[in-house]
Amino acid sequence: MATLRELSHREDRLEGGHRLCAGCGASIAVRQILLGAGTDPAIAGCATGCLEVSTTIYPYSSWKVPFIHNAFENSAATISGVEAAFKGLKRAGKIPADKKVKFVAFGGDGGTYDIGLQSLSGAMERGHDMVYVCYDNGAYMNTGIQRSSATPKGAWATTSEVGKAQQGKQQRRKDLTSIIAAHGVPYVAQGSISHWKDLTSKAEKAFAVDGPAFLNVLATCPRGWRSAYNKSVEHAKLGVQTGYWPLFEVEEGEWKLSSPSKALIKAGRKPIEEFLKPQGRFRHLLQPGNEELLSEVQADIDAYWEYLLKRCGEL
Amino acid sequence: MPEQKTVATTGNSVVAEAFRQCAPDVVPAYPITPQTTIVEEFAKFVAQGRVHAEYVAVESEHSAMSACVGASAAGARVMTATSSQGLALMWEELHIASGMRLPIVMANANRALSAPINIHCDHSDVMGARDTGWVMLFAETAQEAYDNTIMSIPIAEDPEVLLPVMTCLDGFITTHSIDRVRLMDDESVSAFVGEYKPVNALLDLDNPVSHGNFAGLGGPYFEFKRSQREAIDRSKAVVERVGAAFSELSGRPFGLIETDMMDDAEVAVVVIGSTAGNVRHVAKQLRAEGVKAGLVKIRCFRPFPYAELAAALAGVKAVAVLDRAESFGAEGGPLYLETRSALYDAEHRPAVVNYVYGLGGSDVKLELIRSVFTDLSDIATGTPALHGPVYLGAR
Numbered sequence: 041m042a043t044l045r046e047l048s049h050r051e052d053r054l055e056g057g058h059r060l061c062a063g064c065g066a067s068i069a070v071r072q073i074l075l076g077a078g079t080d081p082a083i084a085g086c087a088t089g090c091l092e093v094s095t096t097i098y099p100y101s102s103w104k105v106p107f108i109h110n111a112f113e114n115s116a117a118t119i120s121g122v123e124a125a126f127k128g129l130k131r132a133g134k135i136p137a138d139k140k141v142k143f144v145a146f147g148g149d150g151g152t153y154d155i156g157l158q159s160l161s162g163a164m165e166r167g168h169d170m171v172y173v174c175y176d177n178g179a180y181m182n183t184g185i186q187r188s189s190a191t192p193k194g195a196w197a198t199t200s201e202v203g204k205a206q207q208g209k210q211q212r213r214k215d216l217t218s219i220i221a222a223h224g225v226p227y228v229a230q231g232s233i234s235h236w237k238d239l240t241s242k243a244e245k246a247f248a249v250d251g252p253a254f255l256n257v258l259a260t261c262p263r264g265w266r267s268a269y270n271k272s273v274e275h276a277k278l279g280v281q282t283g284y285w286p287l288f289e290v291e292e293g294e295w296k297l298s299s300p301s302k303a304l305i306k307a308g309r310k311p312i313e314e315f316l317k318p319q320g321r322f323r324h325l326l327q328p329g330n331e332e333l334l335s336e337v338q339a340d341i342d343a344y345w346e347y348l349l350k351r352c353g354e355l
Numbered sequence: 356m357p358e359q360k361t362v363a364t365t366g367n368s369v370v371a372e373a374f375r376q377c378a379p380d381v382v383p384a385y386p387i388t389p390q391t392t393i394v395e396e397f398a399k400f401v402a403q404g405r406v407h408a409e410y411v412a413v414e415s416e417h418s419a420m421s422a423c424v425g426a427s428a429a430g431a432r433v434m435t436a437t438s439s440q441g442l443a444l445m446w447e448e449l450h451i452a453s454g455m456r457l458p459i460v461m462a463n464a465n466r467a468l469s470a471p472i473n474i475h476c477d478h479s480d481v482m483g484a485r486d487t488g489w490v491m492l493f494a495e496t497a498q499e500a501y502d503n504t505i506m507s508i509p510i511a512e513d514p515e516v517l518l519p520v521m522t523c524l525d526g527f528i529t530t531h532s533i534d535r536v537r538l539m540d541d542e543s544v545s546a547f548v549g550e551y552k553p554v555n556a557l558l559d560l561d562n563p564v565s566h567g568n569f570a571g572l573g574g575p576y577f578e579f580k581r582s583q584r585e586a587i588d589r590s591k592a593v594v595e596r597v598g599a600a601f602s603e604l605s606g607r608p609f610g611l612i613e614t615d616m617m618d619d620a621e622v623a624v625v626v627i628g629s630t631a632g633n634v635r636h637v638a639k640q641l642r643a644e645g646v647k648a649g650l651v652k653i654r655c656f657r658p659f660p661y662a663e664l665a666a667a668l669a670g671v672k673a674v675a676v677l678d679r680a681e682s683f684g685a686e687g688g689p690l691y692l693e694t695r696s697a698l699y700d701a702e703h704r705p706a707v708v709n710y711v712y713g714l715g716g717s718d719v720k721l722e723l724i725r726s727v728f729t730d731l732s733d734i735a736t737g738t739p740a741l742h743g744p745v746y747l748g749a750r
Contacts, residue, residue, distance in 0.1 A: 081560045085425070093569045101565040106557040108428050109567035110451055114421035120411065121383060121425025121433075122557055128380035128409035128431050129558065141560070159421065162414030 041241040058102040059094040063269030065259030068233040076243020082142040087115035087151030090182040113155040116163035119145035143170040149190035150180040164223040177261035185264040189214040196321045220254040221290040227253035229289035234277035258285040266320025283309040295351040359537040366497035366529040371396035373504035376544035380431035383411035383422035389526040390438040390464040416441035420448035427457035430556025439466035453488030458511030459519040466526040467715040475716020476526040482680035490520040491657040497534035500524040508548040516590045525629040611660035613652040620649025622731035626677040637724040661697040672735035709743035
């Protein structure tokens with residue numbers, strides 16, 4: 041992979057001056073991933089969401105690559121169309137046969153786990169040469185922090201409220217990364233904005249494969265997490281260290297725990313409270329009376345960790 | 356005039372043939388009855404290596420139109436086909452395709468919408484898309500479906516237009532019946548549609564552009580919509596110009612509307628699609644019986660030919676508008692509303708009555724058409740006009 045020195049000389053393909061919040065994890069994810077795209081030209085697409093509305097306010101654009109926003113649920117289908125155009129125009133002789141272009145689609149967890157899942161599954165199955173990136177901040181943040189199927193169990197959200205009858209979201213998260221891995225695409229990985237080296241090298245691998253690749257990236261949302269905007273990277277790091285968000289990759293069907301997570305086998309994972317504590321969306325979980333729910337949350341994380349270690353041949 | 360080959364085949368088959376001859380770069384499509392054989396035949400061309408198009412076998416119609424939008428924005432010539440529920444599922448994307456000014460061409464096999472489920476012809480699907488900003492052409496026959504598909508490319512891609520075009524043919528009646536069709540040779544079609552020169556293409560990497568930007572928060576959304584309105588207004592002259600050019604090439608006439616026996620007509624029927632054939636047949640019979648019957652067929656529904664229709668109906672005493680779609684809660688079907696609107700400024704407004712007919716493929720028998728003309732003759736001689744819509748032939 042490229043060294044830090046090399047990366048520091050690459051052009052930033054998402055320009056500053058956009059309207060994302062201070063401490064937003066999405067722009068960090070985009071910049072790290074586009075660095076991983078190398079120096080080939082790239083075309084990016086983005087689902088409706090914070091990232092899209094905040095970076096493309098007409099007549100401005102923060103994107104230094106050709107960009108398309110279509111709608112909420114179809115970032116994958118849209119970029120698959122762009123990639124198909126590239127193939128068709130090559131066959132027509134209108135684009136040189138040796139021309140290389142990278143195609144990347146972005147979406148939040150709402151646009152990926154929920155409304156865009158069918159479009160994503162279709163694009164992965166068809167084998168387009170594209171990278172799909174989900175920036176997972178665990179809720180519909182753009183519309184005001186509504187729960188998604190990526191929202192962690194127990195979390196407060198405006199459609200999974202905390203009250204006498206219910207303590208936040210009642211259901212477990214959907215394991216989207218495994219779902220996409222089950223498509224048998226050449227490269228699937230989970231990364232975090234807190235581990236830039238790991239994420240950038242995963243992006244490089246994703247862009248290098250011939251065919252579809254999928255990256256699921258933990259991206260802090262200080263507004264939705266009810267957390268300090270100047271601690272976003274630290275909070276994402278706690279997600280990795282507690283095992284809430286293990287870092288791993290599936291390369292040609294081979295599951296592999298990435299080193300920051302692999303180190304936890306020996307060093308041990310931090311208790312989930314450490315991830316929850318700095319986030320206001322979990323405040324109720326740590327209050328008396330919710331011990332059982334909290335232990336359920338920990339048990340779910342332990343079970344997923346076990347599952348992952350098995351798949352990665354670490355058990 | 357180039358030599359044309361006469362074949363006996365289905366509407367879908369000649370639409371697929373027109374697709375091949377128009378040489379699209381990308382065809383994203385999803386199968387649905389009765390559109391299926393269009394995409395099947397095109398997929399065969401792909402397998403045979405007879406086309407250069409990238410065929411994207413998407414997992415839904417929503418993704419079909421989403422991929423069309425991506426591919427067209429990338430700079431490709433893009434064609435697709437759908438029907439009924441598929442068109443309904445695309446609804447969100449139909450607006451985005453026109454709003455982004457993408458010259459996508461789509462064939463629609465006109466079919467009823469659920470519920471209850473029904474696979475047969477009516478115009479509920481396309482009429483539901485009439486305000487999505489697409490140019491809409493309707494075919495009466497397989498020949499017209501073929502011709503309209505070819506003409507759609509230069510209409511959509513005209514720099515004065517840059518809008519998507521929908522070419523509509525009646526499900527089963529036109530899509531699946533064997534009809535006599537005269538086909539152009541590949542070279543003539545190729546020369547007629549020309550080479551696509553995209554503007555603001557994503558794949559023009561030296562000139563990066565952003566598509567689909569946010570234009571709210573006091574942004575120019577309103578002004579974008581006005582420019583879209585101006586574009587579809589301009590498309591009317593382009594539909595006529597392209598029609599005239601294709602007439603020269605093919606020997607077949609193409610206007611915004613087609614009039615038959617209208618010069619001295621006292622009673623007339625306004626209709627869209629395959630039923631025009633039934634109406635023409637009955638009107639001819641009635642002419643032989645001394646009834647001054649006539650027919651106006653709408654070929655271009657969007658932009659709607661208001662002035663042309665009003666001129667065609669000038670002097671007529673009673674008009675029946677046949678709608679193969681409902682507009683529940685409105686005064687009548689969509690074509691009726693347009694026709695009434697077209698006549699509002701006319702010097703002598705004829706009586707206009709509305710018939711909803713043939714929903715879900717309900718049979719359009721000749722005696723039903725005859726009964727419409729009988730009603731019109733009664734109205735023309737003083738019987739008060741019916742308050743519609745009348746459900747023609749409903750049991």
